[in-house]
Amino acid sequence: MLFQLLVVLEAAILLSGLFFTKLKKIDHHFIAAKYHPEMPERVRKILEQVGDHPVLKIQLGRTPVEAVLLLFLNILSSWKFANKQIELGYDEIYHNYLLITIQNEKKLNILQTMVESSKNTVGSTVYKLEKAHRVRLMKPVFPTEFVDIYNIPLTPNKTFTLNRLITTASNIDKHFYTYDAANNNMCQTFVENIVDINGLTLNIVDNTTRIALKPQDAKALVATLGSRRDIVKRITDLGGTLDKWVFDHKIKWKKPPVKEFVLIGNMHVKAKNDFTNNNTDNIQRSNVDTIVVNGMTDTIIENVDDAFNAVVALEEDEKKSKQNQLTIIISSILFVILLSVGAATVTFFIWHKKKSMFDYFVVPYKFFENSFSINKFCQLFYS
Numbered sequence: 001m002l003f004q005l006l007v008v009l010e011a012a013i014l015l016s017g018l019f020f021t022k023l024k025k026i027d028h029h030f031i032a033a034k035y036h037p038e039m040p041e042r043v044r045k046i047l048e049q050v051g052d053h054p055v056l057k058i059q060l061g062r063t064p065v066e067a068v069l070l071l072f073l074n075i076l077s078s079w080k081f082a083n084k085q086i087e088l089g090y091d092e093i094y095h096n097y098l099l100i101t102i103q104n105e106k107k108l109n110i111l112q113t114m115v116e117s118s119k120n121t122v123g124s125t126v127y128k129l130e131k132a133h134r135v136r137l138m139k140p141v142f143p144t145e146f147v148d149i150y151n152i153p154l155t156p157n158k159t160f161t162l163n164r165l166i167t168t169a170s171n172i173d174k175h176f177y178t179y180d181a182a183n184n185n186m187c188q189t190f191v192e193n194i195v196d197i198n199g200l201t202l203n204i205v206d207n208t209t210r211i212a213l214k215p216q217d218a219k220a221l222v223a224t225l226g227s228r229r230d231i232v233k234r235i236t237d238l239g240g241t242l243d244k245w246v247f248d249h250k251i252k253w254k255k256p257p258v259k260e261f262v263l264i265g266n267m268h269v270k271a272k273n274d275f276t277n278n279n280t281d282n283i284q285r286s287n288v289d290t291i292v293v294n295g296m297t298d299t300i301i302e303n304v305d306d307a308f309n310a311v312v313a314l315e316e317d318e319k320k321s322k323q324n325q326l327t328i329i330i331s332s333i334l335f336v337i338l339l340s341v342g343a344a345t346v347t348f349f350i351w352h353k354k355k356s357m358f359d360y361f362v363v364p365y366k367f368f369e370n371s372f373s374i375n376k377f378c379q380l381f382y383s
Helices: 002-024 041-050 067-076 080-088 110-114 162-172 187-197 207-213 218-223 230-247 304-382
Strands: 055-064 094-103 124-131 135-138 149-152
Touching: 041 135, 041 162, 055 187, 055 207, 067 080, 080 218, 094 162, 094 187, 124 187, 149 207, 162 187, 162 304, 187 207
Parallel strands: none
Antiparallel strands: 055 094, 055 149, 094 124, 124 135
C-alpha cells in the first residue's frame, strides 16, 4: 500500500511539472527587459524592485565628454578629430542620458523622514538611464548631472513605468544593447530612440530641447581616426566584457549600514511644488519646425500606441502566468493531501477488516483451547 501511495505522489509531481514546462514554453513577440539576457544584472534587479512604479517626470540630461578622452582621440587622429568638430559646429561633444523620476513611497528624502508633519508625503526617486559600454540604470551621483537638463513632457493618457519605457524601446531598437560610435550607435541615439519609440518626441514643444535631443554626428567624428577607428569599438567591447565578468557574476561589495533618523515633531516645512510635465493641453505649441542638425533625420515611430499596448499586454500575460503557476501549486498540494487522506482511509479500512476477521477466527479457537485444558485438568484432579 505504501508503494502505491509513492507511485501516486510521483505521478502528481510529474503532472505539475508538465504544467510548469508548458507555461515556460509560452513565447511572446516581446521580451521584458528585466528578463533579457543582455541586460546587466544590476539593472534587472532595479527593474524587479521598482520597475512598475509610475514615472512622474522624464528629463534629458547631458554632460561634456571628458577632456582626457578627447585628447586621446585627437592624438590618434593627429588632431583631425578637433578639426572635424569645429567643421560640424560642435562647441562640445556631449554624453546624453535620461533622468527618470519615479514614485517611490519607500524612499522619502531625509528631511521628509525626519519631519513628522511630512510622513504622508509621496516619495520619489530619480534614476539615471544611459548607455556606455553597456546599458546602465543607477541613481545620479554627481551634482553636474543636474546642470544641463531639459524637460520631456509625458503623454497625459498613458501611465509610464521604467519597465514599460525600457521594454518598449529594447524590443523595437535592434541596437539597444550594443555600442558602436562609428555607426552612430552611441549614448545620444540610445536616448533619442527611447524618447521616440515611447511617443514622447511629439510632446516636446521647446525647440532647445529638440536640438539637445538630436544626436551629434559621431560617425563623421570617428571617421577621422582612419584605420584606427576600430579602436573605439574594441575599447567599449572590452569594457562591456569586463563589466559582465565582474558584476554579472554576483561579486558583492560590503555596504555601509543604513542610517536611521528620529522624527522631529512640531516642525512645519514649506514644500516647493516641482513642475511636472504630465499635461500638454494648455501649452502653446511652437510654430517653429524641428531643426535638423547636420543632416540627422527624425526617427519618430508611427505605431507608438501598438508598441505600448504590446508591452502592457506582456505585463498582463506575466501576471496571468504567475497566477496560473500559483493555482497549479495550490491544486497540486491539495491533490496530494486528498490522495494521502484517501490512501490512509483505505489503509485503515483494510486493517480494520483484517482485524475483524482475525478476531472472528482466532478468539473462538483460543476459547475452545482454554476450555479443553480446564476440563482435562479437572478430570486429572478428581481421578
